[in-house]
Amino acid sequence: xxGMSRLSIVEMKLFLREPFLGFFTLIFPLLMLFSFGTxxxxxxxxxxxxxxxxxxxxxAYTAIVIAMTAFLSLAIGMATYRERGVLRRLQVxxxxxxxVLVSQVFVLLLMTxxxxxxLVACARLVYGMRFQGDVISVAGAFVLSCFSFxxxxxxxxxxxxxxxxxxxxxxxxxxxxxxxxxxxxxxxxMSEGLRHYxxxxxxxxxxxxxxxxxxxxxxxxxxxxxxxxxxxxVVGLVISAFTFRWE
Amino acid sequence: xxxxxxxxxEQLRKRYGSVTAVDGISLEVYEGxxxxxxxxxGAGKTTTIECLEGLRRADSGEIRVLGCDPQRDxxxxxxxxxxxxxxxxxxxxxxVWEALHLFAGLYANPVDWEPLLAGLGLAxxxxxxxxKLSGGQKQRLFVALALVNDPELVFLDELTTGLxxxxxxxxxxxxxxxxxxxxxxxxxxxxxxxxxxxCDRVAIVEHGRIVALDSPENLIRExxxxxxVVFRAAPGLDLGVLxxxxxxxxxxxxxxxxxxxGHGDELVVQVVNALSASGTPIRxxxxxxxxxxxxxxxxxxxxxxx
Numbered sequence: 016x017x018g019m020s021r022l023s024i025v026e027m028k029l030f031l032r033e034p035f036l037g038f039f040t041l042i043f044p045l046l047m048l049f050s051f052g053t054x055x056x057x058x059x060x061x062x063x064x065x066x067x068x069x070x071x072x073x074x075a076y077t078a079i080v081i082a083m084t085a086f087l088s089l090a091i092g093m094a095t096y097r098e099r100g101v102l103r104r105l106q107v108x109x110x111x112x113x114x115v116l117v118s119q120v121f122v123l124l125l126m127t128x129x130x131x132x133x134l135v136a137c138a139r140l141v142y143g144m145r146f147q148g149d150v151i152s153v154a155g156a157f158v159l160s161c162f163s164f165x166x167x168x169x170x171x172x173x174x175x176x177x178x179x180x181x182x183x184x185x186x187x188x189x190x191x192x193x194x195x196x197x198x199x200x201x202x203x204x205m206s207e208g209l210r211h212y213x214x215x216x217x218x219x220x221x222x223x224x225x226x227x228x229x230x231x232x233x234x235x236x237x238x239x240x241x242x243x244x245x246x247x248x249v250v251g252l253v254i255s256a257f258t259f260r261w262e
Numbered sequence: 263x264x265x266x267x268x269x270x271x272e273q274l275r276k277r278y279g280s281v282t283a284v285d286g287i288s289l290e291v292y293e294g295x296x297x298x299x300x301x302x303x304g305a306g307k308t309t310t311i312e313c314l315e316g317l318r319r320a321d322s323g324e325i326r327v328l329g330c331d332p333q334r335d336x337x338x339x340x341x342x343x344x345x346x347x348x349x350x351x352x353x354x355x356x357x358v359w360e361a362l363h364l365f366a367g368l369y370a371n372p373v374d375w376e377p378l379l380a381g382l383g384l385a386x387x388x389x390x391x392x393x394k395l396s397g398g399q400k401q402r403l404f405v406a407l408a409l410v411n412d413p414e415l416v417f418l419d420e421l422t423t424g425l426x427x428x429x430x431x432x433x434x435x436x437x438x439x440x441x442x443x444x445x446x447x448x449x450x451x452x453x454x455x456x457x458x459x460x461c462d463r464v465a466i467v468e469h470g471r472i473v474a475l476d477s478p479e480n481l482i483r484e485x486x487x488x489x490x491v492v493f494r495a496a497p498g499l500d501l502g503v504l505x506x507x508x509x510x511x512x513x514x515x516x517x518x519x520x521x522x523x524g525h526g527d528e529l530v531v532q533v534v535n536a537l538s539a540s541g542t543p544i545r546x547x548x549x550x551x552x553x554x555x556x557x558x559x560x561x562x563x564x565x566x567x568x
Contacts, residue, residue: 018367018368020367021363021364021367021368022364022367022368025353025356025360025364028360029353029355029356032355033355096353099350099351099352099353100347100349100350100351101351101352101353103317103347103350104345104347104350104352104407105368106317107315107316107317107340107343107345107347108340108365108368108369108411109337109340109341109368109369109370110368261317
């Protein structure tokens with residue numbers, strides 16, 4: 016237990032020392048908020064289903080942070096640890112393998128939560144963001160989304176033969192999701208074909224679920240998203256358990 | 263000085279696909295000694311040591327480390343061993359003290375790592391990030407991490423590779439110090455000089471087998487039969503005069519440098535007498551005693567090169 020907590024503290028320090036990670040997780044979402052917020056403001060608009068732009072963007076940006084954390088921080092981080100031999104060095108200590116994974120998930124969940132909190136605080140203070148949902152429900156959906164995507168991150172780390180490949184696959188998986196998941200552009204503005212494609216992206220389900228609960232919709236309206244994300248979580252865990260390698 | 267056996271290996275074998283990395287290695291390491299496995303890269307040293315550490319599963323053979331089977335009793339064994347891995351790195355931005363604090367936290371009964379840091383000359387670097395450390399500092403840090411749990415047995419795999427001679431000597435002193443504190447050391451190296459100067463006993467490994475195992479002195483006495491006399495002479499010296507001598511095996515000349523290979527204490531006497539009898543002016547005459555490098559050559563028929 017002491018080992019796991021020290022590892023988590025070290026992981027957190029290292030995360031904050033990495034300018035790239037700190038920027039993309041904590042600062043980049045704020046840049047998006049302020050640039051779109053400056054252009055569109057937050058007046059309720061028919062185009063946004065009667066909500067303000069900021070109101071429906073905050074959950075969407077949160078979704079982007081989750082994807083970024085899973086594909087960039089977690090997958091590349093784990094692949095790097097394996098390639099550099101950090102995992103093997105830990106393997107010859109009494110530390111149990113799950114402790115490495117738990118501390119990663121814990122730290123990234125914490126960082127993703129911090130990013131979301133920052134986003135919510137800024138949106139609230141600067142644009143008077145409205146929130147019609149239920150905090151517990153949104154928190155639950157957030158955690159489900161994180162676990163689901165983190166398991167994808169572990170799958171990517173397990174399958175990629177090298178850090179380089181993990182980086183490329185991570186980027187290739189991540190960038191289209193930003194634009195096609197409805198996180199930055201509303202799904203309604205897309206062509207029929209593109210919307211079909213968007214539907215198969217896992218991130219689309221995160222955006223739809225978080226945004227729906229955010230504006231006060233019920234879990235019952237989002238059974239599909241919950242089932243899909245739950246399934247990704249289970250399948251991801253099974254695959255990563257089989258593909259996990261120390262070296 | 264034989265203590266009780268700490269490591270016992272019987273007929274260890276390990277294949278990777280069609281390549282046989284370890285082909286029936288048997289050895290014992292005794293308490294309180296520095297035991298070295300020496301041989302060229304790819305001889306199977308690292309595979310052997312990683313089987314002992316529990317990182318790899320042997321295809322066949324018996325392994326007991328501190329009375330444990332490294333595969334079956336891994337978690338009983340790990341607190342009692344210290345490991346430095348070949349080609350392992352830490353996180354770039356992890357600082358020296360953080361690494362020690364972290365690894366100390368992974369064990370139930372760690373030592374106080376502050377004196378360890380000072381003893382290894384790392385006190386000044388405690389706040390330096392791993393990526394900013396020199397090669398020697400990184401290796402010393404890995405030694406510190408291998409000692410942080412006060413292990414009974416320490417594995418060091420190619421500890422001095424990539425270090426300059428000065429750094430290498432410093433590490434040797436360190437390893438002797440570890441032994442003098444009552445620990446057993448099992449190391450691998452591809453430097454014959456390192457094995458000769460540092461180890462109490464040496465196993466010479468080639469193609470996954472042990473070709474000889476004894477103290478460096480005994481190995482040299484047994485297999486290092488050839489001595490050399492080296493000197494400089496003006497070009498045109500007739501080497502035939504030397505080749506006729508009974509103690510001389512062969513001669514070679516490189517520029518103005520002449521190397522006379524031969525046997526026994528008679529070699530120097532005969533060579534010097536022959537040279538002075540023929541009135542040949544020579545300079546810089548010296549003799550070279552056989553070393554482990556020669557033992558390796560004698561045993562395997564090839565020179566050991568990095």
